[in-house]
Amino acid sequence: MIKVMLYEDNPQLREGLTMLIDGSDGFTVLASYKNCDNVTDEVEAWKPDVILMDIDMPGTNGIEGLKKIRAVNSEVKILMLTVFDDNKNVFEAVRNGANGYVLKKTPPAKLLEYIEDAASGGAPMTASIASQVLKMFSQINTSQNEDYNLSEREKQVLQLLVDGYSYKMIASEMFISIDTVRSHIKKIYEKLHVNSKSEAVAKAFKDKLL
């Protein structure tokens, strides 16, 4: 028996969902609320397996509710429920530990399936949501390393620059003279098309050279 809790401000939808879920074999609705103002206590009291959480609610909204729950409980599965697949909320929900993200227009049979998926450790997602998540994901990991043809030695120097070393410290760290450090760095600047230490450091981070 999967124990479900429901947060949804619209009374009709809340009733409808409760009846659907509670009336299905293997599911029971412990309680439902119209906002997340006391979400921490409520979740602690009922100890549900899965929480269906609307995003747009008056008072404490779904994202805030999610954060509050995750602050005290990382076990319970939380399924975000929303009308739109808007980018910002998806991102916020994902990074705050939501287990799934489904649209309200999801047909009843599917919704039950999603709840089961979530309860058993999966992360059910409407295909359109998943598409956005993947897009964000590949954006993050799309830093086409331009390489810049830095030599091994130059990479070492750059690494030390990034770690906040001065020329003098780099020299002693690498057992070379400070003048050699200078010439390495001049070369690095040429290759990266910059002309100061901090620009080089910034570029190293931006292009994930290290």
Place this chain on the structure above:
Amino acid sequence: MIKVMLYEDNPQLREGLTMLIDGSDGFTVLASYKNCDNVTDEVEAWKPDVILMDIDMPGTNGIEGLKKIRAVNSEVKILMLTVFDDNKNVFEAVRNGANGYVLKKTPPAKLLEYIEDAASGGAPMTASIASQVLKMFSQINTSQNEDYNLSEREKQVLQLLVDGYSYKMIASEMFISIDTVRSHIKKIYEKLHVNSKSEAVAKAFKDKLL
């Protein structure tokens, strides 16, 4: 009519899938192959809407095939097909522009649904796969901003430092004297616990302060 291509080394499964998909209303299988050795030409020739791509294949495997296709075509939807939901492959597939990732044990009806989802721009995923993607995602975005209590003005200065401005340039950019820039920066160093420009820049990136 959704035009599908199939890459799968197992002859039985290849035949089975072809019959399933081709025999369903609204779907047609243009061609199927047992590996990706000539994937580029084949895809160019058939111009499918969706490609079902097995991961484990002799010769050019599914990930390699994915890369090859994406090198010349970013339009066609590619659905990865696999036995296991193993971490490494999911990651590789996602970052190389796969549109979805489903397990082979997916029931036939669902598979057709997934193909439709993909064709219409969604990113169908088995719940267990989605779970992994979310896990990776939240790992990446878990840099708990320590904040450091930088004032507005200090944040502006830090931003300009990161952008490679010198004190002089910052002064003229912000319409303040270079000495004021100095005192702001000294304050920033105190708050960030660093003592050089490049360390501050590095910390700004590491902690995603900007």
Place this chain on the structure above:
DNA sequence: TGAACAAGCACATGTTTATGTGATTGGCAG
């Protein structure tokens, strides 16, 4: 075998940073 290049070193000069000390103004909380 000779050009190209990475790595190392040296010296010189001017600019930028880092740090200290000190002062004025205006807003805000106790």
Place this chain on the structure above:
DNA sequence: CTGCCAATCACATAAACATGTGCTTGTTCA
């Protein structure tokens, strides 16, 4: 109303950095 703090400016000094020119050595590749 008074002390606290952000924001502003000033002056001074030492250290660090940026840039130029020039040289040696060793490897690699055509």
